[in-house]
Amino acid sequence: MSGILDVSGLTVRFDTPAGTVHAVNDVSYSLADGETLGVVGESGSGKSVHVLAMLGLIARPPGRIAGGSVTFGGRDLLTLSEAELRDVRGGQIGFVFQDPMTSLNPVLTVGRQIAEPVIRHRGLSPRQAWQRAAELLDLVGIADPERRLRQYPHQFSGGMRQRVMIAIAVACNPKLLIADEPTTALDVTVQAQILGLVRDLKARMGMSVIWITHDMGVVAGLADTVQVMYGGRIVERGPVRAIFKDPRNAYTWGLLRALPDHGQRVQRRLHQIEGQPPDLYAPPKGDPFAPRNPFATPRCFEQIPPLVPAAGAVPGHLVAAWYDLPRLLAQRGDAR
Amino acid sequence: MIRFLLGRLGESALAVLGVVTIVFIVTRLLGDPAILMLPVGATPEQLASFRAELGIDRPLVVQYADFLWNAVRGDFGRSFQHNRPAIEVVAERMPATLELASSAIALGLLIGGGAGMIAAMNRGTALEVFVMLLALLGQATPVFWLGLMLILFFAVDLGWFPTGGAGTFWHLALPALTLATFTSASIARLLRSSVIDVLREDYVRTARAKGLLPRTVMVWHIARNALIPVATMVGILAGELLGGSVITETVFAWPGVGRVIIQAIEVKDFPVVQAGIMMIAVTFVSINFLVDLLYGVLDPRIRLR
Numbered sequence: 001m002s003g004i005l006d007v008s009g010l011t012v013r014f015d016t017p018a019g020t021v022h023a024v025n026d027v028s029y030s031l032a033d034g035e036t037l038g039v040v041g042e043s044g045s046g047k048s049v050h051v052l053a054m055l056g057l058i059a060r061p062p063g064r065i066a067g068g069s070v071t072f073g074g075r076d077l078l079t080l081s082e083a084e085l086r087d088v089r090g091g092q093i094g095f096v097f098q099d100p101m102t103s104l105n106p107v108l109t110v111g112r113q114i115a116e117p118v119i120r121h122r123g124l125s126p127r128q129a130w131q132r133a134a135e136l137l138d139l140v141g142i143a144d145p146e147r148r149l150r151q152y153p154h155q156f157s158g159g160m161r162q163r164v165m166i167a168i169a170v171a172c173n174p175k176l177l178i179a180d181e182p183t184t185a186l187d188v189t190v191q192a193q194i195l196g197l198v199r200d201l202k203a204r205m206g207m208s209v210i211w212i213t214h215d216m217g218v219v220a221g222l223a224d225t226v227q228v229m230y231g232g233r234i235v236e237r238g239p240v241r242a243i244f245k246d247p248r249n250a251y252t253w254g255l256l257r258a259l260p261d262h263g264q265r266v267q268r269r270l271h272q273i274e275g276q277p278p279d280l281y282a283p284p285k286g287d288p289f290a291p292r293n294p295f296a297t298p299r300c301f302e303q304i305p306p307l308v309p310a311a312g313a314v315p316g317h318l319v320a321a322w323y324d325l326p327r328l329l330a331q332r333g334d335a336r
Numbered sequence: 337m338i339r340f341l342l343g344r345l346g347e348s349a350l351a352v353l354g355v356v357t358i359v360f361i362v363t364r365l366l367g368d369p370a371i372l373m374l375p376v377g378a379t380p381e382q383l384a385s386f387r388a389e390l391g392i393d394r395p396l397v398v399q400y401a402d403f404l405w406n407a408v409r410g411d412f413g414r415s416f417q418h419n420r421p422a423i424e425v426v427a428e429r430m431p432a433t434l435e436l437a438s439s440a441i442a443l444g445l446l447i448g449g450g451a452g453m454i455a456a457m458n459r460g461t462a463l464e465v466f467v468m469l470l471a472l473l474g475q476a477t478p479v480f481w482l483g484l485m486l487i488l489f490f491a492v493d494l495g496w497f498p499t500g501g502a503g504t505f506w507h508l509a510l511p512a513l514t515l516a517t518f519t520s521a522s523i524a525r526l527l528r529s530s531v532i533d534v535l536r537e538d539y540v541r542t543a544r545a546k547g548l549l550p551r552t553v554m555v556w557h558i559a560r561n562a563l564i565p566v567a568t569m570v571g572i573l574a575g576e577l578l579g580g581s582v583i584t585e586t587v588f589a590w591p592g593v594g595r596v597i598i599q600a601i602e603v604k605d606f607p608v609v610q611a612g613i614m615m616i617a618v619t620f621v622s623i624n625f626l627v628d629l630l631y632g633v634l635d636p637r638i639r640l641r
């Protein structure tokens with residue numbers, strides 16, 4: 001497998017006074033050039049930590065990368081020095097974070113904050129960078145860029161600030177854009193606008209995207225590939241249609257069952273599945289979802305299932321499960 | 337911003353008015369100046385004519401209005417001791433007081449700023465604990481005691497500095513250091529916690545995710561925000577330094593307003609006492625007004641409101 005990003009066996013721990021948090025466990029996947037990957041999973045499933053860890057953005061300590069490799073542009077990001085990583089961050093990989101209200105520096109002008117990465121990575125003069133910042137504001141659909149550049153974040157609405165964050169993230173034409181729940185804090189109409197903007201930018205700039213979200217509706221509308229995480233592991237992954245039509249992991253199935261109508265692009269938060277989230281301090285020896293899984297087999301409690309191609313599914317559809325979900329569902333007389 | 341400043345200007349004026357009123361009341365409570373000032377055995381006629389001369393035989397309200405009007409014009413009467421306008425006696429001491437206070441603030445920002453940054457950037461290390469213990473000690477040490485100790489050691493024992501007086505850098509060193517101990521300690525403690533708060537902010541993560549150099553992140557994203565509460569602290573410290581100048585200036589024989597007030601109290605030269613207190617109050621209020629202006633410069637959310 002070879003793509004723009006190859007993650008292999010990524011494992012992240014947090015050493016806290018209360019014990020070691022097994023936040024990300026043996027995560028492996030590959031992202032193709034121009035692909036949009038949607039990462040879903042409930043709170044605490046390791047979605048944010050796994051991307052932050054790749055770029056050295058988790059606090060160390062308490063964070064610690066316990067294993068794995070992340071190949072990007074022919075180099076293993078996990079072995080790079082902090083200085084080398086800085087060249088990658090913001091230059092080749094752009095980040096957009098969840099809360100646009102707090103992610104911009106309140107005391108610097110928006111123009112300055114957009115110009116910073118351009119000066120840093122492209123070596124432009126401040127004047128040229130300002131010019132570029134104006135272009136970028138225009139690109140992300142903010143009118144009157146010259147005037148807006150001189151304003152401060154508090155003079156922008158939430159949706160506008162997220163557009164500014166996106167302008168910052170794509171300022172240096174990155175090969176990869178990582179967005180960590182970028183629309184969660186926004187209202188529905190603004191969410192839709194931001195999604196439209198990102199689709200548009202992606203088409204124009206030809207970058208790959210990792211889109212982390214709680215929202216299955218967003219995944220359906222944006223992603224080529226869906227990756228479902230649970231307890232710091234990938235439990236299922238595959239082309240977006242396959243995942244929606246033919247889920248093979250009981251957790252994915254539970255998430256989808258909560259959507260009002262199959263395939264309908266309704267914006268909805270992830271369904272709360274009954275039971276406690278897994279204890280990341282003392283992970284069970286078996287499948288972490290087993291205690292909440294109505295289809296769990298005795299083996300699920302004993303052994304962690306590997307992520308393997310799902311039997312009889314489309315290529316690239318991988319699942320980690322000891323049980324055969326379609327057969328069990330058919331037995332229950334429940335087609336969906 | 338304009339409204340904000342006008343509001344603050346109004347508050348400042350009120351604060352000064354409050355001080356004038358308190359000074360007025362206190363001087364009336366001190367007793368009858370005629371009895372205090374005229375020699376024992378003065379006749380009732382002499383006392384009465386003296387009171388009339390001072391205008392203190394009139395109704396209190398009239399006296400108060402008169403006092404206010406004179407205060408506005410900077411007229412606090414003539415110094416008994418120096419036989420010239422009290423305000424003049426005080427005003428010529430003002431530069432010395434300001435010199436000492438601003439040296440202490442500047443030194444405090446330098447030492448305290450550095451120490452606070454070092455502590456915040458080395459969280460959980462022995463260095464942080466050491467710096468913070470020093471700061472705690474510096475804040476807890478009484479100024480007069482520290483001043484006396486410094487004089488005993490560096491001026492009397494070692495003879496490196498003069499024991500008192502003003503005029504040269506060597507005269508300034510010990511009193512400035514004494515005051516800066518407190519200001520540095522306060523600034524270090526505040527800046528440390530302020531930086532620690534800012535480090536948790538999402539925009540610092542954004543700055544790192546942009547791949548900015550550590551010093552850019554440090555200066556423009558961390559320090560720039562962490563300094564906002566320090567500006568307020570400097571205003572408060574300036575007030576404490578001015579109020580405390582009475583003590584430091586006495587310990588170091590520093591010819592400032594604080595010392596002149598003490599000397600005037602000793603000889604019951606009330607016009608000078610009043611003028612001195614007013615001078616310190618007005619300076620304090622002005623400094624805080626400047627700090628508010630600075631606050632607006634540092635924080636666009638206030639400036640553009």
Ligand SMILES: Nc1ncnc2c1ncn2[C@@H]1O[C@H](COP(=O)(O)OP(=O)(O)OP(=O)(O)O)[C@@H](O)[C@H]1O
Nearest residue numbers: 014021023042043044045046047048049050062280
């Ligand atoms: N600094 C930290 N110290 C200790 N534990 C941490 C730290 N940061 C994250 N974790 C833990 O790592 C786990 C994974 O967190 P992560 O932020 O990746 O979840 P997430 O899937 O992004 O959830 P959300 O949807 O809430 O953003 C969580 O259990 C979290 O408590």
Ligand SMILES: [Mg+2]
Nearest residue numbers: 047048049180
């Ligand atoms: Mg997250």
